[in-house]
Amino acid sequence: MPQNGLGLAPRLHYLADRARRINVGSVLERAREASADHGKWMPAVVVDMLWQAGVRNVGFQDYIDYDFAILNRDERATYMTHPVSNQLSQKYDHPDFRHLFQDKVEFDHAFSDFLKREWMVVAEGNAEALREFTQRQGTIVTKEPVGQAGTGVHRYHAEEIEDWSRFHSDLLSRGELLVEEVIVQHPDLAAVCPGTVNTTRVTAFFDGERTHILAMAQKFGRGAVSDQMTFGGFYTMLDDDGHAVGAGYDSHGHVHRTHPDSGFVIGDFQLPMIDDVKAFVDRVARVVPQVQYVGWDIVVTPTGPVLVEGNWGAGVYENKPSVTGIRTGHKPRYREAIGF
Known part of the structure; x- marks a missing residue:
């Protein structure tokens, strides 16, 4: 696949945004963590973290999560990082x-054939449909339509619900509008x-x-x-x-x-x-x-x-060398498939 590149403008935009939002205290806290975990001199870790963030597109948490303090330059280059992943998302999504x-x-509507489970949407006037759905399932999961990292996800048991009208109105007021069957x-x-x-x-x-x-x-x-x-x-x-x-x-x-x-x-x-x-x-x-x-x-x-x-926004999951013993990441696979 041809080398498409991610472009200079998105990277400069990201760096400018990070510079505006940088939390010095957070950087120092992470540097102390890396210093303690790997026996590195903390001032050197701070400088390295800032260099990696500004020049190599490495997020501060990436530096900690993937043990960059113990990796050499070639090993670091094999790791996918959140800044690069974000640029890919912006370009290809x-x-x-x-x-x-x-x-x-909207996701459940678009991908309904692949959910393989029942679901419904809480709306005005469908308290009885919610009761029937929940009692038939026994246990349900509710989700707020927009949320990340598991926020807005809840689990309820039919046997613990006494007032179905109140339960329905509470879900509406909290914005827990999507109701799904529990996956086995x-x-x-x-x-x-x-x-x-x-x-x-x-x-x-x-x-x-x-x-x-x-x-x-x-x-x-x-x-x-x-x-x-x-x-x-x-x-x-x-x-x-x-x-x-x-x-x-x-x-x-x-x-x-x-x-x-x-x-x-x-x-x-x-x-x-x-x-x-x-x-x-x-x-x-x-x-x-x-x-x-x-x-x-x-x-x-x-x-x-x-x-x-x-x-x-796919996020990044990578090897942690101090845990797995594997000192390389998945970035070469990304490069081969996407071309950047």
Whole structure:
């Protein structure tokens, strides 16, 4: 594929924006963390972090999460970072179609064939329909149409609801408008954490003809309604065969060689139906071809993969060298598929 480049203007815009919003205290806190974790002189870490951010397009949290303090220049160059990912999103995800991914109700309409579960929208006058739906399901998940990192996601049990009219009006007032059937995950996922539906993040690029899988990460929850880090969740990277490359970790310095609740050894995890997952991603990537670069959240069920959501701002999931022993990232795959 030809080298398309990301352009100088987006990068300069990003740098100017970061310069306006830089939090010196936050930078120093992260530098202290890297210094303590890796035995590096803190002033040198600060200078290096600022250089990497200004010249190499490395976010401050990327520097911490991917252990840049212990990597050499060539190793660092293999890591995808959030600033670069953001530039890819801006270039390859057409703004006229992003709303289909930002609004969860619109997303469910657009990708209804791939959800494989029932859903409804709370609206004025449908309290009885909500009661019938919830009682039939037993447990439901509600979502605010616009939210990130698991915010605005809630779980309710029909047996705990006494006043259905009040329940309906409360959902309306809080903006919890999307109601979905709870996904039943594959036993291999439930063996790690049965209380949370554990999603697989597949970052992919659709070039108009072919879907390229750039990276895969398996997220695990802690029994809450979401497996996001804000709910105590963590992740491990998967190889091309769907096998974990090592222990789990998050952006708060926590490393999980075993799941804290189940005791499952994270490095032993194998994503079931990996070939089905790859084929599934290829199908969903073609639904809105104008949004080419997406982080797809998928759950493998006993009968196959189902779609949770797609993120047009794909974010980044990468190896953590101090945990996995792997000192290279996925950026070469991005370059090969996208050409930049």
